[in-house]
Amino acid sequence: MTAPTLRATDAKEFLELLRGFAAASGRTRGTLLRHAKEYAKDLHASMPRSTFYWLLSERNTALPRNHAQVAAICKACKLSDEEVADMLTTWRTLAQGEHLGRDGAGVAR
Structure with missing residues (x-):
């Protein structure tokens, strides 16, 4: 799958990318969900059903809480390893900005 862009400037755009990939x-x-759980397990993490559905929900405005959630969803959506790495880089940049208080959206539970 080739995405037009893997960059997002805020949580809203990042979540739109994830939903678009799905x-x-x-x-x-x-x-x-089944594939995301498998990928998360490979990363020694978990992907609860409620978290998965919440992260892809239109109502969610917060970034995923950890890199394993991002990687698992991206891999389940058939992104290449390079695309997953790009999404993780974008997620880290946005999450760091939120941690520093630059964006009020927060990080998902």
């Missing part, structure tokens, strides 16, 4: 993957949310 839609473009051709997989149902249930199938994405």
Whole structure:
């Protein structure tokens, strides 16, 4: 899958990218969840069902809490390793900015 851009300037844009990847993957949310759980397990992390669905929800305005959540969702959406790395770099930049108080959106639970 080739994305037009893997950059986001805020949490809203980042979440729009994740939702767009999910839609473009051709997989149902249930199938994405199953694959995300497998990838998270490989990263010695977990992907609770409620977290997965919340992160892809239109109501969510907060970044994923950790890199494993980002990587697991991206891999489930069939992104290449390079694209996953780009998304993780973007997530780290945005999360650092939120940690420093530059963006009021916060980080997801």
